[in-house]
Amino acid sequence: MSSESFSHTFEIVLFLAVLASSVFSLCLLTLPSQYDPFRDKPPKDPEEKQKKSVGKDEKETIGFKPGRTVQVVVLGDIGRSPRMQYHAISIAKHGGRVFLIGYRESEIHPDILSNPLIKIVPLGPAPSFLRSSNKLLFPLLAPLKALWQARGLYRALGYRTEPARWMLVQNPPSIPTLGIAQLVCFFRNTNLVIDWHNFGYSILALKLGANHPLVKISALYENIYARFAAAHLTVTEAMARVLKEKYGVTALTLHDRPSSLFRPISAQERAKFLARFPETAQYAQDLSPLAKNTWKLLVSSTSWTADEDFSVLLDALSAYSTQATAKTHLPKIIAIITGKGPMKEHYLSRIQALNQEKKLSNVIIRTAWLTPEDYALLLGSADLGVSLHTSSSGVDLPMKVVDMFGAGLPVTGWGNFEAWPELVKEDVNGKGFRDFEELLNLLIDLFEDKNDTLSTLRKGALKESEHRWDDEWDRVGGKLFKLVK
Structure with a gap:
């Protein structure tokens, strides 16, 4: 190798070494700062620590x-x-x-x-x-x-x-x-x-x-x-x-x-909410206890994703509507579905098709997105909560059921997975189902309420509401x- 070629090669290697060293130094200088407990200080102008006399329902700030x-x-x-x-x-x-x-x-x-x-x-x-x-x-x-x-x-x-x-x-x-x-x-x-x-x-x-x-x-x-x-x-x-x-x-x-936001509410709070909530306002009188069980309010919260098969509820409500036509003592249902997600439009088109085919003549389905406060009031106002969470792993649980229990609302849910009994006590505060036919039978049994089953489950849900976050x-x-x- 000639001296000129060697010199040229040396210059390239030197340049690459300097470049690598510079990049390494830059990375070291720009790494995130480390945690130091002695410098862990409160934000600017924080509220000062306050102490006050507290009662049973108050906590120290x-x-x-x-x-x-x-x-x-x-x-x-x-x-x-x-x-x-x-x-x-x-x-x-x-x-x-x-x-x-x-x-x-x-x-x-x-x-x-x-x-x-x-x-x-x-x-x-x-x-x-x-x-x-x-x-x-x-x-x-x-x-x-x-x-x-x-x-x-x-x-x-x-x-x-x-x-x-x-x-x-x-x-x-x-x-x-x-x-x-x-x-x-x-x-x-x-x-x-x-x-x-x-x-x-x-x-x-x-x-x-x-x-x-x-x-x-x-x-x-x-x-x-x-x-x-x-x-x-x-x-x-x-x-x-x-x-x-x-x-x-x-x-x-x-x-x-549940957080403190989710709680059982009084009959007066329920009536006031149902009268002002757009999806229930025109049916508020029908949902009153004085209406002699002619309507029931069902609530389901969904993320409209693949791990929640919403068709199970649609099929059950469609079949329930047919049953209610033959069994006139069955109450009509107002179903409020809350949540956002990728499959929402797909299921909304299915609901529209069922309405056009007159397969929901005894069922009204409405979708809504509520503030946390109104969602808590909706759960407290409902007669029954439905969870469609199927659990991809079998060992997780739906948060929505926890919120329902916080409001004292009895629950039916997809219960064919291992962790379900950790959340729902069968026949105490809720009931599980494995397909739309089981859900249909549950809706008929609970809303006929010949054996006060729904009342029993509500008592269990109210008891469960005492367990707090x-x-x-x-x-x-x-x-x-x-x-x-």
Whole structure:
């Protein structure tokens, strides 16, 4: 090799070495700052710690506790993540500072908006073309969407929020959430806590099938990152068992419980709400106890997704309408369906078709999106709640049933999965079904009420309403985050 060629090669190698060194130095200088408990301070101008005499129904207002900052993360709509909102409220109630990170698409709990210890850090939504529900494009668009989400989540966790002692992450979605969360926790000296609502791979299997390569990759990804977390919370004992057996990790079970927003209401409150609520206003008199059981109010909340087969309820209501024509003593039904989701328009077209075919002559179906306060009043005003959650994993539970019990509302729900008995006590506060025919028979039995079955279930639901989130969280979450002794 000539000296000129050697010199040229040396210059290239030197340039690459300097470039690599510069990039490495830049990365080191721009890494997220680490958590330091001695610098964990309250937000500017926080409310001072106040003490006052308290009665039985009052609680002491607690000020900020140094060293207790928590990032609460949900890679979804904060407003439709009640459990994560309750976590944030509970942490702040005990003096912890909270950065609540997620998409801000719907109304957020008022206690979060009014609390100076809670700061919402909104994530930017992915471009619309990446949110396509097309199954054929999913293998191409899903990785691109995950990369977009990973970038936004990394910035939010590492640079748009101060370092925290704890990071509480909702799972699912697991991709890219768990990987980004673990990376930031490593850089910032933060303890990662995963709150397991379900398994991400089991939900993906509903869309792609259990044997799809992406489903298997998702399951492996979830399994690996679960082992790096400092602690785990689950919504059921059954899920904690699966984590122990399959993932080799020990989890604490923190059952969902209703917040104080969901409560039994008086007859006067019920009448007032039904008279002003647009979907029930013209039927308020028919729904009155004085109407001698001529109408019943049924409520179902759905996310209009594949793990909730809404056709089961439609088929049951259609068959019930036919039965009510022959059995005139059966009450008519007003069914209020709440929620948002990708399959809503599909089912609305089915409802329209059933109405045109006069198959719902004794049933009125209305859809609504309510404020949290009005949704709580709707549950308190209803005669029966219906859950269509089928559980992709068999070990998760629907939060909607918890809210129904909080309002003292008896429940019927899809009960053909392992964790169902952890939530519903059969023939005490609710009843399970496995297909539309069983749901139809339940509707007839409960609304005929020859044996006072519905009244018995309501008593059980009212008893269940006494179990509250604060008590459950203090016992498990409060001790985990060292906010409760």
